[in-house]
Amino acid sequence: MSEGSVVGSFVVPVHPHTVLAPNQNEGWQRLRDAFDEAAQTIKDLDADLLVIYSTTWPSIIGHQIQSDPNPEWVMVDHDFHDLGSIEYSFNIDQEFAHAWDDANKKRGLQSRCVNYKGFPIDVGSVVALTLLNPDNAIPAVIVSSNMYANRSETTVLAKSCLDVIKSQGRRAVAVTAMSLSNRMFTDFIKPEDDKIHSLKDDEWNLKILEFLKQGRLEDVGQLSRTIQRQIRVQKVVAFKPMWWLSAMNGNRNDLSGKVLAYEPIHGAGGAVVSIDPTPSGAGDKEYDEDDVEYFHGERGVLDTIDENDTGAQQSPVVEQASSGPSLWEPTEAEGSVNTDAAPKPVGAYPHARKVGNMLFLSGVGPRQPGTNAIPGGPIHDEDGEPLDYDIEAQTHAVVNNVKRIVEEAGASMDQVVDVTTFLVDMKRDFKGYNDVWAETLGKIGPTRTTLAIDALPTPIAVEMKVIVHLGE
Amino acid sequence: MVKGKIVAGCIAPHPPHLVYAENPSQNEPVAEGGWEQLRWGYERLRASLADIEYDAIVVLSPHWQTYIGTHFLGLPHFQGLSVDPVFPNLFRYHYDLNIDVELAKAIHDEAASAGLPVKMMENPDFRVDYGTITTGHLFNPEWDKPMVVLSSNRSTAYYSVEVMQEIMVELGRVTRRAIEASGKRVVVLASNSLSHRHFTTESEVPEDMSKEHITSHAMHLWDMRIIDYMRTGQAQRILDEMPEFTEQAIAESDGGGLSWLLSTLDVPDYPAILHGYGTIIGTGNAVVEWPCHAHEEADA
Ligand SMILES: [Fe+2]
Numbered sequence: 001m002s003e004g005s006v007v008g009s010f011v012v013p014v015h016p017h018t019v020l021a022p023n024q025n026e027g028w029q030r031l032r033d034a035f036d037e038a039a040q041t042i043k044d045l046d047a048d049l050l051v052i053y054s055t056t057w058p059s060i061i062g063h064q065i066q067s068d069p070n071p072e073w074v075m076v077d078h079d080f081h082d083l084g085s086i087e088y089s090f091n092i093d094q095e096f097a098h099a100w101d102d103a104n105k106k107r108g109l110q111s112r113c114v115n116y117k118g119f120p121i122d123v124g125s126v127v128a129l130t131l132l133n134p135d136n137a138i139p140a141v142i143v144s145s146n147m148y149a150n151r152s153e154t155t156v157l158a159k160s161c162l163d164v165i166k167s168q169g170r171r172a173v174a175v176t177a178m179s180l181s182n183r184m185f186t187d188f189i190k191p192e193d194d195k196i197h198s199l200k201d202d203e204w205n206l207k208i209l210e211f212l213k214q215g216r217l218e219d220v221g222q223l224s225r226t227i228q229r230q231i232r233v234q235k236v237v238a239f240k241p242m243w244w245l246s247a248m249n250g251n252r253n254d255l256s257g258k259v260l261a262y263e264p265i266h267g268a269g270g271a272v273v274s275i276d277p278t279p280s281g282a283g284d285k286e287y288d289e290d291d292v293e294y295f296h297g298e299r300g301v302l303d304t305i306d307e308n309d310t311g312a313q314q315s316p317v318v319e320q321a322s323s324g325p326s327l328w329e330p331t332e333a334e335g336s337v338n339t340d341a342a343p344k345p346v347g348a349y350p351h352a353r354k355v356g357n358m359l360f361l362s363g364v365g366p367r368q369p370g371t372n373a374i375p376g377g378p379i380h381d382e383d384g385e386p387l388d389y390d391i392e393a394q395t396h397a398v399v400n401n402v403k404r405i406v407e408e409a410g411a412s413m414d415q416v417v418d419v420t421t422f423l424v425d426m427k428r429d430f431k432g433y434n435d436v437w438a439e440t441l442g443k444i445g446p447t448r449t450t451l452a453i454d455a456l457p458t459p460i461a462v463e464m465k466v467i468v469h470l471g472e
Numbered sequence: 473m474v475k476g477k478i479v480a481g482c483i484a485p486h487p488p489h490l491v492y493a494e495n496p497s498q499n500e501p502v503a504e505g506g507w508e509q510l511r512w513g514y515e516r517l518r519a520s521l522a523d524i525e526y527d528a529i530v531v532l533s534p535h536w537q538t539y540i541g542t543h544f545l546g547l548p549h550f551q552g553l554s555v556d557p558v559f560p561n562l563f564r565y566h567y568d569l570n571i572d573v574e575l576a577k578a579i580h581d582e583a584a585s586a587g588l589p590v591k592m593m594e595n596p597d598f599r600v601d602y603g604t605i606t607t608g609h610l611f612n613p614e615w616d617k618p619m620v621v622l623s624s625n626r627s628t629a630y631y632s633v634e635v636m637q638e639i640m641v642e643l644g645r646v647t648r649r650a651i652e653a654s655g656k657r658v659v660v661l662a663s664n665s666l667s668h669r670h671f672t673t674e675s676e677v678p679e680d681m682s683k684e685h686i687t688s689h690a691m692h693l694w695d696m697r698i699i700d701y702m703r704t705g706q707a708q709r710i711l712d713e714m715p716e717f718t719e720q721a722i723a724e725s726d727g728g729g730l731s732w733l734l735s736t737l738d739v740p741d742y743p744a745i746l747h748g749y750g751t752i753i754g755t756g757n758a759v760v761e762w763p764c765h766a767h768e769e770a771d772a
Contacts, residue, residue, distance in 0.1 A: 060558050060753075061674045074597045078623070079538050085597040110673055116560045118553040120599060148672055184539050186630055187589045235629045266540070 004170040006162070006248050006277060007045045009255075010038050011212070011241075012132070013270030014056050014124035014177050016075075019131060020083040024191040027263030034261035034272035035131040041274060042132060047173040049093060050133055050140040051161060053244045054177040056124035058236065059144035062110025063157055066121065066142040067097035073118060075126045080266075088121065090129050093139035096164060099377075100141065103160035106373045108295035109153065124177030132175065145244075147236050151224075154240045156295040158247030167377060167393065174248040176241035180205040180262075180269030181231035189266065197267035204231045205269040209262055212273045215255030215280045221246035231269075249277060251291070256280045294371055325457050327372070339408035342401050343367035346457045351405045359409050359468035363422070365460045366397030369404075378459035379424065387459075391432035394462050399440045402466050411468050416446045420465040426452035429461055476654040479526050481737040482517060483730065483760040484661040486533065486606035487752040488556045488563030490514070493679055496609065500564040506679025513748015513759035514610045520745065524765055526657040528572040529612060529619045530579075530647065530736075533663040534727025535603030536623040539630065541589025542643060543623040544576040547596060556602045562678060567605045572618035575654050579620065582650040583643060593623075607663035624727035633715040633726065640728040641711070644735025651736075660736050662729035666698055667691035667721035667756035674753070687754035694721035695749070695756035702744040702760050707734045724755070742767045 013031060017024075022032035042050070057064070072089040097113050104111035125142045133140060143161075146153065165172045181201035196202040204227065211220050220227075220242045228239035249255060256276040263270050327344035330336070336350035337359065345351070345362065352361045366374055376393025380386050403413055419441060423429050430450070437448070446466075456463055491499055493506040536543070548571055556563035576592070583590045604621050622643075627636040651658045669687040686692045694717055701709045710717075711734055718725050725731065734740070740762050747759040 057557065060670045060672055062672060076595050076598045078536055078601075079540050079543075081543075081593050081595040081598055082591070085595060112561075114560050116555055116564055118555045118564065119560055120555055120557050122557070146672070148670075183630070186540055186625075186627070188540055188591065233626075233629050235626070 002169055004165040004168055004172065006165065006174050007047055007171045008042065008277070009174040009245055009249060009275040010132070011176050011178065011245070011271060011273040012038070012128050013265055013272070014054075014127060014179055015265045015268070015270065016077045016080055016083055016086060016123055016127055017265050019086055019127055021191070025194055027194060028191070028265065030261045031263050031265070031270055031272060032131070037260055038272055038274060039132050039134060042138065042173050045171065045173065047138055047171050049096060049165070049170045049172040050129070050138050050175060051172055051248075052125050052128050052140060052142045052175045052177060053145065053241055054122050054124040054128070054142060055145050055241055056177060057122035057142070057144040058147045060147055062112065063104065063146050063149075064112055064114050064144040065097045065101050066092055066119070067094050067113035067115040068092055068117070068119060069094045071119060071121055073120065075121065075123060077123050086126055086130060088126050088130060089136070090121070091136040091139050093141050096139070096168065096170070097141050099164040099168065100143075100161055103163045103373070104157065106371055107156050107160045107293070109156055109160065128175055128177045145236070145240055149240060150238055151243050152292040153295050154243040155247040155292055158244045159293065162248065163373065167375065167390065174245060176245050178241045179265075180208055180271055182268050183231070183233050185267040194264045194266060196264045196269055201231045201269060205262065205271070209259050209271060209273065212257045212275065213259050215257045215275065215282065216253045217242065217246045217249055217255055217257070217275060218251045218253045221251070249275065254279045254282045337405065337409040339404060341369055341404040341408065343369050343372065352409060354409060354470070357470045357472065359406070359411060359470055361402065361405055361466040361468070363463045363465050364398055364401045364405065365456065365458060365463045366394040366401065367458060367460065368397065374460055379461050380459050389461060391429040391461055392436050394460060395433045395436035396440075398462055398464050399436070402464060406466075406468055409468070409470070411470050414444050415468050415470060416441065416444055416466055417469045418447045418467040419449070421448065421450045422453045422456065422463045422465075423450060424453060424455060424461050433462055473655045476652045476656045476658065478648065478651055478660055478737065479524050479657050479765040480521055481660045481733050481762040481764060482611070482662070483733065483758055484517070484531075484607045484611050484663055485510075485665045485757040485759070486535070486603040486663045487665065487755070487757065488559050488602055488606050489678065489752050491565060491606050491609055492562040496613065498566045498609070501562055503679050504677070506681055507684070507750055507752060509750040510748050510752070510757055510759060513750070516747040517759050517761055518611070520747070520761055520763070521659065526617070526659050528575055528656055529608070529617050529659050529661060530575070530622070530651070531604055531607055531619060531661040531663055532622040532624060532729045532732055533601055533603035533607060534624040534724055534729060535601040536621070537626055537727075538623040539626050541591060542583065542625050543591045543593045544580050545571050545598075545600070545621040546573060546576060546592030546594045547571060548573050550598070550600050552599055554599060554602045554605050563602055563606070565602070565605055565609070567600060569600065569605075569608060569615055570618040572620050575650070575656060575658070576620045578654050579647050579650040582646040586642060586646050588639065588643060588646070603663050607661055611661060624729065627728070628718065628726040633718045636726070636728050637711065637714050637731045640731035641735040644732045647732070647736045648738065660733060662733035664724040664727055664729040665752070665755045665757045666695045666723055666725070668724040669722050669754060671754040684751055685754070686751045686756060691721055691756055694723070695758070699746060699749065699758055699760070703746055705741045705743045707737070707739045707741065710734060711739065737762050737764060740764070740767070
């Protein structure tokens, strides 16, 4: 399976005019035409997933992900109800929604799926999916924007989405449903009198579009706090969609952008922008904000009592994983080799220990340092229900963890002399494991023993016990 | 024609948790109680008005949010399923409510002639917001009185609390004039919380009351200060301090309901009755009644 990626991104406007009344105003019609062009582009990209981040779906309890496989209802806008109703029936990728929810939790986010008949899907998502995916050919997923979230939380939300896109090998299109300047006229206007609310809004919108056209998405992300102050009605604490979209694109400034349309909708700035991950050739600038992998923000405000705080002795346990054994700090003794670049032990032992010119590694699995995520997915869920997982991805991750520990000891992989591998499902996994072995350790040539065992302490399928000869 | 009359004005907050905790047949999820202080507060409010006759309930809910003026539900009947987009796990309510379109139109017209941007909402597919439904259910679980439903204009976000209040005070005046001209007896409800900072996590059992408390001491102080003004007949001070209260307590009065209510009641200088106070995921909520029927002289 090839690794998944974001194959295209779009910024689209939220108000219902492009669906219900494009013929009432030439600008609305141009936005509609741009939507249609974007829909065709998405088709041509051969995308198999649409991910919508909607600014018109606020949430309070973390982020919410729509997981009703076929949400159906009739949407009427709170303000523009006289334009008519939009009947919808969408194709939601429930499996992806659940996987994203899990990935969010692994990265420290508060997250939940919502699957309720009659759930009121927000206007931005309804407009985006109606026009970008008219025949429902591409499964979609919708995420809310948390009212209180700031950049780190929004960035991590994108990274966990990418985790799933990669592990499922998806060709994803990322969409932000948003206005640029969002100030509307506060009185009723005739369609033909529509214009951007003020010159200042217009100038800022044009500046943002200039950046997007140059593929400088990360720069727009870093301008977001200024944009919020300058041209956003302060309905929420931050202007977030560009943070999410930039993180979905690896926080780059060398993308290729195209503005398909920019027009007023009742005074607000509506734009359809297409962003292609192909490098524009411009030098990419350094991503100089905190590149956060795991959300550590204060969200557990309901639980003020520290339940671990019972013993007088300092516990070596550093964290309790959401399921499975506790994680420990690696132990220290003469010759021990420990690194933050390898996953935390599940007991009182070091990552490796040096004796003379030999290095003995503790059993190494595929868990990722920091996030504790399992590439290729865990083999069962928290209730012990088996899950589909990717043995090749897990094996690759094991080899990478081994490499980090070996290098921490000042050695290199070509000094590995003996490996014992444990598989929990020999029948299912031997071939995949063996293929990865052949292209990695197999090229180095250590002796090898492969054993089938009943279980490992975490929901992983493969672990290796490695011995290294450090040389004379 | 007999002059119409406002028989009572109330703050009637709408967190869906209160309906959820009560397990009415209309709501799908099932709870093991919770938030009793507030639910019993609503009970006391209902008992307090049980012997008072009235024709219609006029409510302003901050969850029908309009950016272009104030809108009014403009069809005689709305029916459907309301799912709270924020707490869909708690609130999926099958509603069936009647609108006093005549009174709605009268307030609409009065507001229009005062120069306020207004619109009647006449799309039959429109889903009534969960704030209106929660307040409607808790105030009148029988749903046997027609309602007039006003949207919440977002002028606090667009301009400032001061501008919002200016608009809402004017809307309150026209609401009062239209009610008086209608010859009807009416209850007026502002459907909003007081301090409004939420927790962003939810306990495993949402109704676990061991986890429920105000988000911060400052929020508590503001809530008590405002309630004290209510209990001691100092509505004008609430209006005077509205900008500070709304900003510092992130209060749901940003939606205009409280300013509109106090103006509709002609800024009462008699004490309100506090029927209950409690927090809901950290926000401060009070059930409060101004018993106008006992204080305002019957005009000849
Ligand atoms: Fe509310």
